[in-house]
Amino acid sequence: MATSSRSAHPPNDFPGYGSTALRAPKQPLRGLPGRLSQLTAPLLAGETIGPLDHDLTRQHDGDPLGERISISGRVLDEEGNPVAGALMEIWQANAAGRYAHLSDQHPAPLDPNFSGAGRCLTDAAGGYRFVTIKPGAYPWRNHPSAWRPAHVHFSVFTPAIAQRLVTQMYFPGDPLFDQDPIFNSVPDPEARKRLVSRWSLALTQPEWSLGYEWDIVVAGRDATPLHDDGSE
Amino acid sequence: MTLPLTPSQTVGPFFRIGLSTTIGSHVVGEGMPGAVRISGQVFDGAGEPVPDALIETWQPEGAGRCATDEEGHFAIVTSKPGRDGAATDAPHLDISVFARGLLTRLVTRLYFPDESAANDADPVLQSLAPAERSTLVAVRDEGGLRFDIHLQGARETVFFDR
Numbered sequence: 001m002a003t004s005s006r007s008a009h010p011p012n013d014f015p016g017y018g019s020t021a022l023r024a025p026k027q028p029l030r031g032l033p034g035r036l037s038q039l040t041a042p043l044l045a046g047e048t049i050g051p052l053d054h055d056l057t058r059q060h061d062g063d064p065l066g067e068r069i070s071i072s073g074r075v076l077d078e079e080g081n082p083v084a085g086a087l088m089e090i091w092q093a094n095a096a097g098r099y100a101h102l103s104d105q106h107p108a109p110l111d112p113n114f115s116g117a118g119r120c121l122t123d124a125a126g127g128y129r130f131v132t133i134k135p136g137a138y139p140w141r142n143h144p145s146a147w148r149p150a151h152v153h154f155s156v157f158t159p160a161i162a163q164r165l166v167t168q169m170y171f172p173g174d175p176l177f178d179q180d181p182i183f184n185s186v187p188d189p190e191a192r193k194r195l196v197s198r199w200s201l202a203l204t205q206p207e208w209s210l211g212y213e214w215d216i217v218v219a220g221r222d223a224t225p226l227h228d229d230g231s232e
Numbered sequence: 233m234t235l236p237l238t239p240s241q242t243v244g245p246f247f248r249i250g251l252s253t254t255i256g257s258h259v260v261g262e263g264m265p266g267a268v269r270i271s272g273q274v275f276d277g278a279g280e281p282v283p284d285a286l287i288e289t290w291q292p293e294g295a296g297r298c299a300t301d302e303e304g305h306f307a308i309v310t311s312k313p314g315r316d317g318a319a320t321d322a323p324h325l326d327i328s329v330f331a332r333g334l335l336t337r338l339v340t341r342l343y344f345p346d347e348s349a350a351n352d353a354d355p356v357l358q359s360l361a362p363a364e365r366s367t368l369v370a371v372r373d374e375g376g377l378r379f380d381i382h383l384q385g386a387r388e389t390v391f392f393d394r
Contacts, residue, residue: 008237010335017242019333022277023383025391032339032356032392037313037326041294044254080233091250101246103284117250153244155251161290161326162394166337168241185335186239194238217235219394 008191016181018142038221039159043087054120056092056132064114066095066133068209071169071197074126075156075216082126083218087157089119090130093150097136106138131209137176149176149183156218163218170196171212240336245284247330248299255297259289259310269376270342271307274300274329277384281305285331287381289342291324312344322350322357324368329381329391338391342379343369364390 012024052058057068071090075083093099093116096108100115114133122128137147151168158164170183174196177183186192194217203211243251260267270289274282281304289296289308296308313323322343329338343351351357357365367389370377381389 009240012335012338014335017333017335019242020335021333022280023282023331023333024335025338025388026277026384027388027390029391029393030356030359032341032394035321035356036339036394037290037292039290039295040292043295076235078235078237080235087254089250089254091247099246099249101249103245115249119250119254153241153247153250155243155247157255157295161328161339164288164328164337165238165240166243166247166330167238168244182241182335185241191236191239194236195241216238219237 010185014185036161060113062113072129073215086122089155091117092152093135097138149174160221243330245332257298259294259296266311272379273304288328290326322354
């Protein structure tokens with residue numbers, strides 16, 4: 001077991017996360033092995049990624065407040081192949097733990113120099129790199145004194161729908177992990193660790209920014225879900 | 233070599249700041265031959281509209297993306313996918329649903345109501361009970377096709393394990 005591509009992912013039915021109650025389907029998922037389509041059209045028809053779209057610290061006239069960091073790594077598939085040309089999109093709270101979103105009512109300051117969204121395409125080796133500031137923790141109402149650990153939302157979009165992944169990247173040593181139902185919805189503790197980035201001295205730029213490294217593994221292009229005994 | 237997968241996490245309530253326009257709601261232009269507007273609403277288990285869901289459509293010709301509005305409405309303009317000779321499946325769109333409260337995306341399929349012969353022969357539809365099957369076939373409306381998505385309840389949409 002635990003080799004199934006599904007076992008890494010959390011179940012949708014996870015009562016500790018209150019919003020699942022009315023949203024997680026009640027009926028079992030049906031099989032669709034090997035039947036998910038791939039795009040043959042260009043991934044981004046008519047859309048271009050700007051040269052600074054990956055740098056969330058340079059989208060305004062001034063510098064955003066907070067710890068300047070880089071987040072870089074590779075996107076690989078399960079077979080270890082680099083996933084080139086994947087559209088990476090990130091979004092996050094500012095250093096005070098506030099999203100630049102109308103629905104976020106947390107009474108922490110907005111930062112006029114931080115919108116909190118970036119994007120890039122992976123290179124031929126599957127590599128990506130973002131420059132941003134470290135997001136703050138923020139409260140939510142899931143349970144008494146619930147606070148989300150600091151995280152950056154990541155979306156990975158490739159031509160193969162079987163590879164589609166939306167997830168969150170966390171920072172090492174966060175004291176809030178133990179009480180966060182979203183982090184802990186991942187059943188396998190080893191899999192949870194794969195959501196946590198690694199601080200890297202080599203990626204840290206002296207007198208400038210802290211470097212975090214985070215690799216992402218998505219399903220193979222023609223992923224056929226495996227049963228727990230490893231058979232198809 | 234088999235590398236362990238990176239787990240999914242919820243898209244959360246604030247995805248609009250990061251997942252807005254890079255991929256848009258028009259797979260084909262509105263006036264193009266064969267263009268069809270697919271609209272619908274997403275409902276939760278209380279029958280309430282889901283105002284913070286993200287719908288993505290996939291087909292060989294391209295991908296579409298639309299966030300739901302305050303009434304749970306989404307709309308994507310696309311075309312009916314072509315069918316290659318070997319395929320046994322009826323023309324369909326693969327659809328992903330993301331939302332706060334969904335820890336992993338949901339995957340479903342949209343089939344076309346004017347393809348009843350192909351739909352009757354489709355192995356995925358054939359494997360479902362009639363009431364379940366009906367959750368996957370869009371219905372005609374004045375603007376094109378309507379495809380509502382029910383996350384729970386008596387009309388719960390059939391979702392697939394990817």
